[in-house]
Amino acid sequence: MTEQEACIRTRAVYRRFEKKEVLHGIDLEVKRHEIFGLLGPSGSGKTTLVKLVAGIDEATSGEVDVLGTRMPKLSMMKRIGYMAQSDAMYEELTAKENLEFFGALFGLHGGRLKQRIEAVMELVQLKEALTRPVGAYSGGMKRRLSLAIALMHEPELLILDEPTVGIDPVLRKSIWDELGRLSQQGTTILVTTHVMDEAEKCHRLGMIREGRLIAVGTPEALKQETGSASLEEAFLYYGGVRS
């Protein structure tokens, strides 16, 4: 993969907290425009890894490059959209006020800000609830609004940590359809999940277990290589549990 093609590139990334080492040498490459899924159980280090890529956290050792720039770097934040596991919004404010606030932090203002709010709310189908306080939103609505906030500044790289937890199947499908459209328009998407059927929708997958990347490839290739009928079986195979 050339420098041009790579959106994310990590080399020998280790992350240690106090005494516990969470990531043990992650080498990962994510191409531009692809939807790359990080599949692994909770506690496997997915969130830690995406935080390093998002520039919120810094690796203990190793290199993380995003769009050809060494992370963490503050100026790169404008090109990255990050949606955390928690919804992280101001509940007493309305959806519009939340969007205006985060939009302004990314330098959006005036007509452009209005236009982006329209666009993202259209996208997550929350236009009717724009002026409602977020505290009155249902869990699924909050999740969608959180996604909308991450999309406000049209990031080149979108990082989603468990984006569809607690969302009903219909909505989950519509969000995945949207992610597909975004990637066609040129957005690179890094998404973590522990749901296997969601992992199937990714262009490529990285399986992560106990802080190690155990396999990388398209969902089909991973299944084929291990002779498994499902990703779950493939995961077990790479995890060393062979049936």
Place this chain on the structure above:
Amino acid sequence: MRIRALVIRIIRQFLHDRRTLALLIVAPLLVLTLMYLVFNGDAYRPRIGVLDLPTAIADRLRETDASVKSYETKAAAEGALAAQDIDALLRIEDGTLLIKLEGSEPSRNRAVLLAIPQALQGLDKAAGGDSQSPASPFAGQTPEIEYLHGGADMTSFDSLSPVLIGFFAFFFVFLIAGVSFLRERTSGTLERLLATPLHRWEIVVGYMMGFGIFTCLQAMLIAGYAIGALGSLMVGSFGLVVLIMLLLSLNALSFGVLLSTYANSEFQMIQFIPIVIVPQVFFSGLFDLETLSPWLRWIANITPLKYGADALKSVMIRGEGWSSIALDVYVLAGLTLLFMAANVWALRKHRKI
């Protein structure tokens, strides 16, 4: 631009959350009013029982503030004392005047012990002052009393109010700012802020400015209410009072935000109150510290509230100007900047850059 966004957001949060706004503005006024009612009452009139006393003394006693009740038998008088119907019993035993105090309430003891000598002194004068040695030219003369500051009609509320308004400005801002910033962390919005191009110092400055608007409002309201409505003694400049109050609340703001870093829940934030707030009250000048051992008194020098309260007392009670409060103002401002810098540094825990 980004700081402005933060400020606007904080203002909007306050406007949506009226209850918190009320706590910031109404609660101090309410407590201040209660304090006013408690400390501004008339001086206590001691109730003194007399038993077998010459009528001259009893009459003199009646002329003082005390209410006097005569008893016929010792048993009745002692019974009244035990039942707290009277605060003291005055009688003559073996030719000497004996005062027996109920004794469980120091302020009442003082009132009694003040009233009785007053009455006896009057008695000497009435008798012609011949018991005094005529050698002194001032004999029998009542001294003229002058006050450098304050005055004869200064109440305990007048002396407490500078400390109280400073304390309320400090306490409520500390609590609200601390809890707000804590929620930013526990709800995950802090992480979201750190995923934007916002600098760490911009977060701290934005918080100081956003909350600063409301604390400014609060400072003016509390000071205006205490002085204007409750008639607290005020001989200095109102502008200086507001300046000190504002600095004190900004200090509380930065201090609360800093401490919230070390709390994991609202409950843990509340736990800081007895540890860092209550001791400050003791050292702020609400109580006289002269009798405290010097090393303990030194603690006062590290409490922000002390500087605020000292400066407020200087301005409100003694009418002093800028030169006498300058040091307090500089210390408060310096501590605030120090806390802010510590905040910026503490945020490193969440994002290094």
